[in-house]
Amino acid sequence: MQVSLPNIERVERVALPARESAIIVVDMQNDFVKPGGKLVVPSAAKTIEPIRRLLEKARRRGVKVFYTQDTHYEGDPEFAIWGEHVRFGTWGWEIIEELRPQEGDIVVRKTRYDGFYGTPLDDLLKVYGIRNLVIVGTVANICVLHTAGSAALRWYKVIVPEDGISALNDFDFHAALRQISFLYKGTIVKSVDGVEFQ
Numbered sequence: 001m002q003v004s005l006p007n008i009e010r011v012e013r014v015a016l017p018a019r020e021s022a023i024i025v026v027d028m029q030n031d032f033v034k035p036g037g038k039l040v041v042p043s044a045a046k047t048i049e050p051i052r053r054l055l056e057k058a059r060r061r062g063v064k065v066f067y068t069q070d071t072h073y074e075g076d077p078e079f080a081i082w083g084e085h086v087r088f089g090t091w092g093w094e095i096i097e098e099l100r101p102q103e104g105d106i107v108v109r110k111t112r113y114d115g116f117y118g119t120p121l122d123d124l125l126k127v128y129g130i131r132n133l134v135i136v137g138t139v140a141n142i143c144v145l146h147t148a149g150s151a152a153l154r155w156y157k158v159i160v161p162e163d164g165i166s167a168l169n170d171f172d173f174h175a176a177l178r179q180i181s182f183l184y185k186g187t188i189v190k191s192v193d194g195v196e197f198q
């Protein structure tokens with residue numbers, strides 16, 4: 001079947017108020033990103049450097065940085081779907097060295113695709129008065145999409161830099177961008193370099 005791709009609106013830059021914005025780095029853990037990981041997304045490796053640049057810029061401006069960390073324990077029902085991955089305490093569960101959380105960052109452990117489901121993320125964002133979320137990480141059409149959708153349903157403004165997310169194939173990647181922009185009214189930025197904090 002030939003699939004025609006709908007147009008996805010993309011912008012070159014977006015300017016955000018630093019104090020009301022946060023970065024959410026989704027599941028950049030060894031099992032998803034690194035050779036030898038249990039559920040590797042090969043294209044995730046090329047997002048490491050853009051995400052690193054984004055974090056550097058954000059921290060310089062005092063923008064709050066959040067991470068989600070997919071976390072499973074013995075007998076988790078997700079293992080029946082995906083096989084065992086990001087088991088608590090293992091190397092695969094850890095966030096990759098290049099993007100290691102720094103002092104003042106907040107790591108939210110989650111058990112499902114959605115970073116808000118069963119976590120204190122919404123409460124933490126409200127504590128800090130955050131309204132805009134720049135979401136990066138992996139997998140674009142799974143945990144990134146569910147977290148972006150869940151954020152949008154709560155009326156956060158979602159911004160996704162295209163070079164900061166990754167998927168297993170082009171269809172999944174575009175499907176995620178399409179849902180985020182069309183359904184959730186998020187902003188797709190061509191690159192992390194187009195995200196400015198004021």
Ligand code: ZN
Binds near residue numbers: 072085086112
């Ligand atoms: Zn999982």
